Amino acid sequence: xxxxxxxxxxxxxxxxxxxxxxxxxxxxxxxxxxxxxxxxxxxxxxxxxxxxxxxxxxxxxxxxxxxxxxxxxxxxxxxxxxxxxxxxxxxxxxxxxxxxxxxxxxxxxxxxxxxxxxxxxxxxxxxxxxxxxxxxxxxxxxxxxxxxxxxxxxxxxxxxxxxxxxxxxxxxxxxxxxxxxxxxxxxxxxxxxxxxxxxxxxxxxxxxxxxxxxxxxxxxxxxxxxxxxxxxxxxxxxxxxxxxxxxxxxxxxxxxxxxxxxxxxxxxxxxxxxxxxxxxxxxxxxxxxxxxxxxxxxxxxxxxxxxxxxxxxxxxxxxxxxxxxxxxxxxxxxxxxxxxxxxxxxxxxxxxxxxxxxxxxxxxxxxxxxxxxxxxxxxxxxxxxxxxxxxxxxxxxxxxxxxxxxxxx
Numbered sequence: 001x002x003x004x005x006x007x008x009x010x011x012x013x014x015x016x017x018x019x020x021x022x023x024x025x026x027x028x029x030x031x032x033x034x035x036x037x038x039x040x041x042x043x044x045x046x047x048x049x050x051x052x053x054x055x056x057x058x059x060x061x062x063x064x065x066x067x068x069x070x071x072x073x074x075x076x077x078x079x080x081x082x083x084x085x086x087x088x089x090x091x092x093x094x095x096x097x098x099x100x101x102x103x104x105x106x107x108x109x110x111x112x113x114x115x116x117x118x119x120x121x122x123x124x125x126x127x128x129x130x131x132x133x134x135x136x137x138x139x140x141x142x143x144x145x146x147x148x149x150x151x152x153x154x155x156x157x158x159x160x161x162x163x164x165x166x167x168x169x170x171x172x173x174x175x176x177x178x179x180x181x182x183x184x185x186x187x188x189x190x191x192x193x194x195x196x197x198x199x200x201x202x203x204x205x206x207x208x209x210x211x212x213x214x215x216x217x218x219x220x221x222x223x224x225x226x227x228x229x230x231x232x233x234x235x236x237x238x239x240x241x242x243x244x245x246x247x248x249x250x251x252x253x254x255x256x257x258x259x260x261x262x263x264x265x266x267x268x269x270x271x272x273x274x275x276x277x278x279x280x281x282x283x284x285x286x287x288x289x290x291x292x293x294x295x296x297x298x299x300x301x302x303x304x305x306x307x308x309x310x311x312x313x314x315x316x317x318x319x320x321x322x323x324x325x326x327x328x329x330x331x332x333x334x335x336x337x338x339x340x341x342x343x344x345x346x347x348x349x350x351x352x353x354x355x356x357x358x359x360x361x362x363x364x365x366x367x368x369x370x371x372x373x374x375x376x377x378x379x380x381x382x383x384x385x386x387x388x389x390x391x392x393x394x395x396x397x398x399x400x401x402x403x404x405x406x407x408x409x
Contacts, residue, residue: 016326016392020062022319023370023385027055027378029312030371032277033299037292037373039278047292047373054375058382065386069394070335073387074133077126081150084123087116088157104161115376117158117166122384124151124170125341128177133334137182144183144191147174165364169348171195176344177337180327259295262287263357267301267309274305292373294365297357313354316369320347326392335391342384 035048091103105113127150138144151174159167175188233242266282269275280302282288288295301309320343327339346369353368355361367377 016322016389019319019322019326019385019389019392022315022322023382026312026315026319026370029300029315030296030368030373030378031055033296033303033371034292034373036278036280036303037283037296037299039284050375051373051378054378058379061379062382062386062389065383066389066393068390070338070387070390071332071394073126073338073390074130074334077123077130081123081127081154084116084120085154085157087114088120088154091116092157092160104163112375115374117161117163118376118380119383120154120158121166121169121173121345122380122387124154124173125177125338125345125384125387128174129334129337129341132177132181132337135181138178138187139184141187141191144178144187147178163365165352165366168364169345169352169366172348173341173344177341180337180340181333259289259363260356260359263295263298264359266298267358270302270305270309272305272307274301274303274308277303279303290365293367294353294372295357296372297354297368300371301357312368312371313350316346316350320350323388326388330391330395332395335395338387339391342388345384346381 031048031051034051038047087106091106104117105115107113128147131146131150132138135143138147151170155167155170158170175192179185179188230242230245233239233245262282266280266288269282270280275281278284280299282302283291283299288298291299297309297312300312304311323339323343323346327336327343330336330339349366349369352361352364352366353372356363356366367374369381370378372378
């Protein structure tokens with residue numbers, strides 16, 4: 001009994017409170033902007049209360065996972081992976097009703113929904129970490145077959161929903177974990193080059209949905225560049241050509257680029273300090289589709305300005321840095337791989353979300369961790385964080401920095 005109490009006291013002392021604190025600050029900011037995006041609507045109280053309910057429900061889960069020795073997660077990796085695949089296959093085979101154009105949600109009682117693709121990213125982190133933990137450094141293409149198969153199978157199922165954003169995120173997670181496991185840069189670069197060639201081929205294949213192909217084409221036809229071209233043609237006296245470009249611009253702004261166009265205007269109009277919470281015109285007048293989910297960063301930029309948007313990005317960057325700090329202090333392969341996978345998950349998801357809102361990337365439909373409204377996104381983000389907290393609180397001692405033992409499993 002004394003030993004159990006001693007371990008519990010040690011775990012409490014080693015708990016990374018600052019990581020949880022940063023996540024809670026981001027969550028509080030998210031609640032503020034969920035209220036802002038629903039201000040004056042009938043759903044104002046309901047959505048904020050629901051998001052608070054998600055926070056209250058997930059915190060005990062975080063505490064339970066953080067108190068669990070993270071090596072126990074290896075035993076849960078295969079069941080979690082299989083369960084996630086089951087949900088993803090159910091979405092495809094059962095032909096469930098589409099929500100926002102995708103078959104990504106399973107309807108639950110009391111008007112709740114579950115989005116398995118959010119949890120599939122966590123399952124990939126766990127299963128790849130479990131697969132790599134006792135294997136030698138990947139040195140050949142053959143060594144990458146297992147991790148790639150474990151990652152691409154759920155990624156393909158998610159892409160078929162279609163949810164290309166969540167599927168894409170799994171790829172950098174895999175590459176980061178392989179690099180952490182010791183795979184050479186040359187090997188990873190070779191595979192990445194083949195992946196780029198495959199992506200180009202995929203664009204011309206029947207597997208890519210028409211709306212996804214339109215989004216890519218519209219991204220390549222940048223609105224700012226087309227606007228500058230129209231002005232240049234006007235200045236040169238080529239009014240007919242300028243008129244054709246302006247006609248295409250109007251079509252782009254009302255078509256596939258509608259969301260990005262208004263997101264860019266929202267962020268640009270916020271200036272340095274923004275227009276104030278709930279006072280953004282594009283937010284209040286409903287010019288931003290999915291403004292409380294995928295485009296919440298545009299609302300932050302409009303109402304908190306450049307300073308507020310920088311603070312939000314800075315907090316996410318700090319969170320990623322703190323998680324990588326836990327990885328650096330962890331000698332055990334499994335714990336280090338989990339931390340690197342979670343850090344890449346958060347970092348790349350923020351990169352995609354902010355990149356889409358600022359027009360730097362094609363629209364992918366990815367939430368901003370801890371800020372966007374949605375139970376699946378929030379719960380999966382906190383669960384990923386709980387994995388890291390468990391690693392930090394229960395770091396195990398290894399005798400050889402290059403060879404990792406089977407402690408705890």
